[in-house]
Amino acid sequence: MIVKKFLCAPGPTAVPAEILNEMAKPLIHHRTPQFDAIIAENAQLLKQVFKTQNPVVTFTSSGTGAMEASITNFLSKGDKAIVVSAGKFGERFAEIGTAYGVEVIELKAEYGKDVKPAAVAEALKANPGVKAVYSEYSETSTAVAFDIKGIAEVVRKTDAIFVVDAITAAGCMELEMDAWGIDVAVAGSQKSFMIPPGLAFLAASEKARKMMETSNLPKYYFDLAGEIKSNEKNTTSWTPAVTIIIGLNMALKMMVSEGIDNVIKRHYIIAEAIRVGVQAIGLKLFADVPNVRPSDAVTAVRVPDGVEGKKIPDIMQNKYGVTIAGGQGSMAGKIFRLGSLGYMDKTDVIIQLQAMEFTLKDLGFQFESGKSVAAAQKFLLDNIKL
Amino acid sequence: MIVKKFLCAPGPTAVPAEILNEMAKPLIHHRTPQFDAIIAENAQLLKQVFKTQNPVVTFTSSGTGAMEASITNFLSKGDKAIVVSAGKFGERFAEIGTAYGVEVIELKAEYGKDVKPAAVAEALKANPGVKAVYSEYSETSTAVAFDIKGIAEVVRKTDAIFVVDAITAAGCMELEMDAWGIDVAVAGSQKSFMIPPGLAFLAASEKARKMMETSNLPKYYFDLAGEIKSNEKNTTSWTPAVTIIIGLNMALKMMVSEGIDNVIKRHYIIAEAIRVGVQAIGLKLFADVPNVRPSDAVTAVRVPDGVEGKKIPDIMQNKYGVTIAGGQGSMAGKIFRLGSLGYMDKTDVIIQLQAMEFTLKDLGFQFESGKSVAAAQKFLLDNIKL
Numbered sequence: 001m002i003v004k005k006f007l008c009a010p011g012p013t014a015v016p017a018e019i020l021n022e023m024a025k026p027l028i029h030h031r032t033p034q035f036d037a038i039i040a041e042n043a044q045l046l047k048q049v050f051k052t053q054n055p056v057v058t059f060t061s062s063g064t065g066a067m068e069a070s071i072t073n074f075l076s077k078g079d080k081a082i083v084v085s086a087g088k089f090g091e092r093f094a095e096i097g098t099a100y101g102v103e104v105i106e107l108k109a110e111y112g113k114d115v116k117p118a119a120v121a122e123a124l125k126a127n128p129g130v131k132a133v134y135s136e137y138s139e140t141s142t143a144v145a146f147d148i149k150g151i152a153e154v155v156r157k158t159d160a161i162f163v164v165d166a167i168t169a170a171g172c173m174e175l176e177m178d179a180w181g182i183d184v185a186v187a188g189s190q191k192s193f194m195i196p197p198g199l200a201f202l203a204a205s206e207k208a209r210k211m212m213e214t215s216n217l218p219k220y221y222f223d224l225a226g227e228i229k230s231n232e233k234n235t236t237s238w239t240p241a242v243t244i245i246i247g248l249n250m251a252l253k254m255m256v257s258e259g260i261d262n263v264i265k266r267h268y269i270i271a272e273a274i275r276v277g278v279q280a281i282g283l284k285l286f287a288d289v290p291n292v293r294p295s296d297a298v299t300a301v302r303v304p305d306g307v308e309g310k311k312i313p314d315i316m317q318n319k320y321g322v323t324i325a326g327g328q329g330s331m332a333g334k335i336f337r338l339g340s341l342g343y344m345d346k347t348d349v350i351i352q353l354q355a356m357e358f359t360l361k362d363l364g365f366q367f368e369s370g371k372s373v374a375a376a377q378k379f380l381l382d383n384i385k386l
Numbered sequence: 387m388i389v390k391k392f393l394c395a396p397g398p399t400a401v402p403a404e405i406l407n408e409m410a411k412p413l414i415h416h417r418t419p420q421f422d423a424i425i426a427e428n429a430q431l432l433k434q435v436f437k438t439q440n441p442v443v444t445f446t447s448s449g450t451g452a453m454e455a456s457i458t459n460f461l462s463k464g465d466k467a468i469v470v471s472a473g474k475f476g477e478r479f480a481e482i483g484t485a486y487g488v489e490v491i492e493l494k495a496e497y498g499k500d501v502k503p504a505a506v507a508e509a510l511k512a513n514p515g516v517k518a519v520y521s522e523y524s525e526t527s528t529a530v531a532f533d534i535k536g537i538a539e540v541v542r543k544t545d546a547i548f549v550v551d552a553i554t555a556a557g558c559m560e561l562e563m564d565a566w567g568i569d570v571a572v573a574g575s576q577k578s579f580m581i582p583p584g585l586a587f588l589a590a591s592e593k594a595r596k597m598m599e600t601s602n603l604p605k606y607y608f609d610l611a612g613e614i615k616s617n618e619k620n621t622t623s624w625t626p627a628v629t630i631i632i633g634l635n636m637a638l639k640m641m642v643s644e645g646i647d648n649v650i651k652r653h654y655i656i657a658e659a660i661r662v663g664v665q666a667i668g669l670k671l672f673a674d675v676p677n678v679r680p681s682d683a684v685t686a687v688r689v690p691d692g693v694e695g696k697k698i699p700d701i702m703q704n705k706y707g708v709t710i711a712g713g714q715g716s717m718a719g720k721i722f723r724l725g726s727l728g729y730m731d732k733t734d735v736i737i738q739l740q741a742m743e744f745t746l747k748d749l750g751f752q753f754e755s756g757k758s759v760a761a762a763q764k765f766l767l768d769n770i771k772l
Binding site for chain 1: 393398486574582609627628
């Protein structure tokens with residue numbers, strides 16, 4: 001039998017065929033009125049995703065590049081910064097800060113947990129002079145969602161800026177940059193934006209841009225002041241990833257036409273259906289924060305006892321055609337992660353759960369066949385207006 | 387009448403339709419054996435383009451990112467570096483060095499000229515302790531080619547490393563990294579590689595990698611040591627531009643199947659035909675180095691007296707469908723630049739020259755119509771084995 005392939009990872013995510021075709025058109029030059037118009041339109045459409053009036057720049061890089069930019073453009077050597085961290089990507093903020101000579105104060109929680117706004121408030125009090133607080137929104141490695149609105153409320157009362165890694169959260173979970181008082185938010189193309197990896201986005205508030213003026217950490221490729229100036233002239237500082245920017249334009253129009261709030265709601269329904277499905281056969285979520293909804297980008301599932309966890313993503317992909325993600329680093333073999341990010345609808349819930357069921361049966365896990373799919377389907381029927 | 391569009395700029399260059407289609411296939415995940423195999427094969431094929439046994443890494447960025455990496459990964463704060471510069475891109479090396487606290491010694495020549503190996507030898511003698519020499523190979527802004535082989539001969543006798551910006555030169559002009567003793571060479575995807583912008587390449591010799599161990603300039607996204615380690619495991623440190631890396635794989639196979647030396651020879655014939663054509667109607671080349679062949683990537687032509695130079699690229703593009711490049715910065719209106727880079731054959735010579743002739747007629751320049759095309763055609767007939 002043929003095995004159809006489905007990409008259901010928390011990034012890179014599947015790209016709609018019409019966007020792939022748009023990007024496959026003959027290349028255009030990046031210093032032309034035609035391309036300038038795309039840059040200008042993208043800048044406006046990105047603001048709608050971030051819910052901000054602040055400039056949102058686009059770097060040709062992976063999301064990590066924008067994370068680096070969110071440190072080097074605002075801080076100075078020896079500045080103190082609090083990094084809220086309970087997973088691989090929070091740790092990355094700390095690593096970048098350290099590499100650039102920032103004094104990093106890590107506010108750590110166990111993987112699977114979050115860090116509460118009250119803890120951030122305490123840390124800010126205990127460490128006067130902190131210039132910035134860095135946090136994940138959706139920590140992709142654990143599928144935990146941090147209380148970004150709550151932390152923003154704490155940080156905005158201080159002189160520190162609040163920097164959010166929204167790489168898997170932007171266009172996926174509620175994100176009110178201006179209303180909540182987030183100063184810097186970063187995101188990446190291969191997530192809810194439904195396009196290939198290669199672009200990273202960064203939005204900066206006035207408070208952050210003020211800090212940019214005195215920042216003395218070295219930067220050149222990721223120089224935000226230069227990029228904002230270039231963007232004001234509807235261009236980019238360096239030769240950008242032209243095809244992906246063209247794909248972004250089409251993707252943003254699709255998102256805005258669906259309605260950003262509807263896009264967010266769709267992500268919730270897909271993710272919740274997956275959560276309902278996996279729990280219906282006795283599996284446990286890895287995200288373990290009472291009364292807080294996990295990330296809607298990805299669902300981390302604990303590998304049940306007696307099952308060889310590392311084999312789950314391999315079998316799902318190679319035997320059943322469905323690419324999901326395993327656990328990263330120390331999490332390898334302990335969790336597997338089902339995606340709900342980007343170009344996804346109810347079908348992708350069923351596709352992942354059926355492949356997961358086949359795989360778990362192969363690995364000897366005991367459960368009633370079809371139960372996770374049925375539970376998810378029931379939830380979808382109740383929650384989607386078809 | 388319809389007007390067909392042709393992209394003939396010195397980057398981004400036209401992408402073969404079969405590569406565009408390859409990149410338009412459904413996205414695959416970057417942490418899969420399938421993608422690992424592509425990373426591994428690209429690393430080997432890139433070595434053939436650079437003529438090196440050294441590792442060649444791929445960054446998801448514009449070429450400027452690799453230029454930054456060629457400074458931050460080898461030098462330390464306060465290190466002295468000589469930057470050979472006679473154009474916009476040489477100046478960029480100096481800017482990056484300065485941004486990172488390197489003591490930059492600029493060895494400057496006028497735009498249109500080059501800097502001789504003897505001058506580099508003198509500068510090295512006058513400035514003991516210089517850690518690195520930076521130079522363009524093909525200075526895209528002026529179409530001058532520097533004597534990289536000669537400079538390498540000078541630098542290899544010292545403790546300094548020799549870093550070459552080969553962004554428009556790799557896969558276009560003779561480049562013998564190991565034989566000539568180049569320590570670091572950088573390149574970019576949207577040039578001879580015939581794929582969209584979004585990837586940059588960096589190759590580093592043992593001498594350079596030794597210096598990497600003590601370099602204390604800050605870096606994270608462009609950390610070469612980490613990227614080399616990732617590459618050894620056939621992967622990348624960060625999520626790469628998956629689709630462009632897939633396009634690169636196909637492009638590299640096309641280049642190797644044509645033969646790297648044949649690719650270089652093709653670039654010479656196309657560029658020389660363009661040079662013959664423009665000079666046949668009395669136009670002058672901007673590159674002005676006696677007895678040295680200009681760049682084969684691009685031909686910079688002086689705008690003749692009485693002609694409004696800034697209009698040339700606009701009219702060629704908007705009225706005649708052929709995208710070339712104007713002059714950058716202070717060169718705007720003084721030169722226009724015809725491309726010979728990447729996916730180009732004899733047709734692209736004729737396409738550019740006929741559109742240039744139409745445009746110059748529109749702008750009132752006096753010459754015998756058809757003469758540049760005829761001269762180029764004669765040269766091509768004599769030099770291409772059809």
